Amino acid sequence: MNDLLLAETDVSRLKSDSNFPELSFNQFRYERPNIAKATVEFDTLIAEFDAAVSVDEQNDVIARINKLRDKIETQISIAEVRHSIDTEDKFYKEEQEFVDEATPQFGELINRYYKHVLNSPFRAELEERWGKQMFDLAETAMKTMSPEIIPLLKQENKLISQYNDLLAAAEIPFEGKMENLQGLMAYESNTDREIRKKAVNAKFGFFATNTEEIDDIFDQLVKLRAKIASELGFNNFVELAYARMARTDYNAADVERFRGSVLKYIVPAVSDLYARQQKRLGVEQLYYHDEQLIFSDGNATPHGDAEFILNNGSKMYRELSGETDYFFQYMMKNELLDVENKKSKAGGGYCTNFAEYGAPFIFSNFNGTSADIDVLTHEAGHAFQTFESRDFDIPEYKWPTYEACEIHSMSMEFLTWPWMKLFFAEQTDKYKFAHASHALTFIPYGVAVDEFQHWVYENPEVTPAERDAKWRAIEKKYMPERTYDGNDYLENGGFWKKQRHIFNSPFYYIDYTLAQICAFQFWQRSLADAEDAWTDYLKLCKAGGSMSFLKLVGYANLRSPFDEDCMQDVIVKVIEWLNGVDDNNL
Numbered sequence: 074m075n076d077l078l079l080a081e082t083d084v085s086r087l088k089s090d091s092n093f094p095e096l097s098f099n100q101f102r103y104e105r106p107n108i109a110k111a112t113v114e115f116d117t118l119i120a121e122f123d124a125a126v127s128v129d130e131q132n133d134v135i136a137r138i139n140k141l142r143d144k145i146e147t148q149i150s151i152a153e154v155r156h157s158i159d160t161e162d163k164f165y166k167e168e169q170e171f172v173d174e175a176t177p178q179f180g181e182l183i184n185r186y187y188k189h190v191l192n193s194p195f196r197a198e199l200e201e202r203w204g205k206q207m208f209d210l211a212e213t214a215m216k217t218m219s220p221e222i223i224p225l226l227k228q229e230n231k232l233i234s235q236y237n238d239l240l241a242a243a244e245i246p247f248e249g250k251m252e253n254l255q256g257l258m259a260y261e262s263n264t265d266r267e268i269r270k271k272a273v274n275a276k277f278g279f280f281a282t283n284t285e286e287i288d289d290i291f292d293q294l295v296k297l298r299a300k301i302a303s304e305l306g307f308n309n310f311v312e313l314a315y316a317r318m319a320r321t322d323y324n325a326a327d328v329e330r331f332r333g334s335v336l337k338y339i340v341p342a343v344s345d346l347y348a349r350q351q352k353r354l355g356v357e358q359l360y361y362h363d364e365q366l367i368f369s370d371g372n373a374t375p376h377g378d379a380e381f382i383l384n385n386g387s388k389m390y391r392e393l394s395g396e397t398d399y400f401f402q403y404m405m406k407n408e409l410l411d412v413e414n415k416k417s418k419a420g421g422g423y424c425t426n427f428a429e430y431g432a433p434f435i436f437s438n439f440n441g442t443s444a445d446i447d448v449l450t451h452e453a454g455h456a457f458q459t460f461e462s463r464d465f466d467i468p469e470y471k472w473p474t475y476e477a478c479e480i481h482s483m484s485m486e487f488l489t490w491p492w493m494k495l496f497f498a499e500q501t502d503k504y505k506f507a508h509a510s511h512a513l514t515f516i517p518y519g520v521a522v523d524e525f526q527h528w529v530y531e532n533p534e535v536t537p538a539e540r541d542a543k544w545r546a547i548e549k550k551y552m553p554e555r556t557y558d559g560n561d562y563l564e565n566g567g568f569w570k571k572q573r574h575i576f577n578s579p580f581y582y583i584d585y586t587l588a589q590i591c592a593f594q595f596w597q598r599s600l601a602d603a604e605d606a607w608t609d610y611l612k613l614c615k616a617g618g619s620m621s622f623l624k625l626v627g628y629a630n631l632r633s634p635f636d637e638d639c640m641q642d643v644i645v646k647v648i649e650w651l652n653g654v655d656d657n658n659l
């Protein structure tokens with residue numbers, strides 16, 4: 074191990090002691106950031122940075138710039154979170170519009186600062202102080218931004234918000250009630266096949282009805298992104314997207330090889346799993362609308378409501394470790410979780426943070442299925458990591474890049490297995506089998522989304538119909554058994570339009586599949602030695618974003634998911650575990 078790597082792995086020297094005001098979420102004061110004022114402040118600080126005659130003086134300016142960044146970022150997060158909690162709230166809807174406009178400008182200010190940091194005469198000393206990763210991130214970020222593209226970035230944000238608002242506003246008549254997209258999901262695992270089929274048809278009926286508007290939004294997004302990439306000097310948006318995702322240690326060719334390994338090792342294993350499911354359900358043909366029902370007499374469901382889940386979550390995190398106990402009590406006490414499905418609440422689930430308060434936030438829509446527990450473990454995994462990383466003195470290290478982030482969340486789903494009986498009681502084994510199966514069946518879908526996006530942005534001029542046809546072809550490659558039972562919209566390749574990431578965060582999807590291969594490793598290690606697995610998991614969370622993805626993987630004593638042998642070994646063990654379960658008797 075060379076000196077640089079040694080220096081990089083000592084993450085504690087990049088942190089100060091916790092010193093955050095502790096308030097509950099509702100007490101967080103929101104005031105629209107003044108970007109014009111911030112611009113003057115940034116430029117003044119940058120001038121001071123340039124005039125500094127020592128590295129200490131420059132470090133002092135960096136600290137003040139970071140304070141300003143934390144302040145603005147916190148206000149942006151508050152606006153986004155409150156808008157997502159009630160997309161019809163007029164005040165925060167306007168603030169979200171402001172955020173869409175302001176974030177590109179704010180991003181440009183950070184890049185101005187990066188330019189000066191990268192060109193500092195004290196660069197070597199700064200790198201020694203802050204670690205090489207900050208400079209790699211700054212260099213990558215520089216490539217993704219220029220003042221000329223700010224109007225285009227604002228347009229991009231606006232289109233994304235248009236898509237999100239359209240989905241959040243969905244009111245779909247179903248079985249005599251009005252449901253939103255999130256609410257419909259619960260019916261997809263109903264034991265009555267007719268209801269499942271109706272739920273799938275109702276959900277995609279919404280997408281079919283709005284297909285023209287969604288196609289139009291996406292077409293504009295693709296062309297806009299191609300234009301942004303070309304203005305920045307990239308050959309296409311794929312290259313820009315990798316830079317935006319701050320991928321510094323792998324490229325599109327590595328990802329392509331990874332997808333090839335998925336096709337070789339995982340797709341056949343998933344076919345076997347679907348064959349077992351078809352047998353369990355006692356159906357002649359497993360249709361898409363059967364996929365969510367894992368057991369013919371019903372999936373495992375949590376034995377209680379949100380309060381029950383959060384109370385048992387407290388017990389689980391108390392028993393798991395001192396760190397998780399402190400973290401979860403903090404979240405509960407300060408109302409940093411909004412988990413119930415409500416009308417006009419945005420869909421999905423996410424975790425974010427408020428840098429000024431050192432506080433994470435968890436957002437989700439409970440629907441009475443086992444997915445509610447996945448929120449408590451998945452989103453809490455993200456939140457726990459950023460909580461453990463909140464003392465980093467620079468914002469860049471409070472989160473790592475996304476594929477590393479998903480290791481924290483997806484591994485937490487497995488590391489909390491010993492407590493699943495609190496939620497599922499006699500159905501615990503059902504839950505575990507379904508969870509492990511889903512972790513595997515998800516991967517081919519994940520790489521399909523990734524391959525689709527590569528194709529879309531390599532061919533920005535194709536028509537919406539050609540995009541749908543391509544999606545259907547990729548689906549057939551990675552999910553050969555998927556059968557839509559005559560649903561024209563899905564047969565014609567419309568499925569991908571419900572996948573928010575494709576619109577909101579392009580190329581953020583392979584991240585889940587890379588992370589899953591890492592999470593499987595934590596799972597397998599925890600089955601052999603839970604304490605040892607936890608020690609490395611905690612170490613990984615505390616390292617935050619101070620290293621690149623593959624360095625973090627090595628730091629946590631995991632093998633690289635790009636290593637084909639690793640993929641093969643990991644998957645063989647997953648299959649062994651799944652084959653060891655007598656699923657017909659669960």
Ligand code: ZN
Pocket residue numbers: 451455478479482
């Ligand atoms: Zn996640």
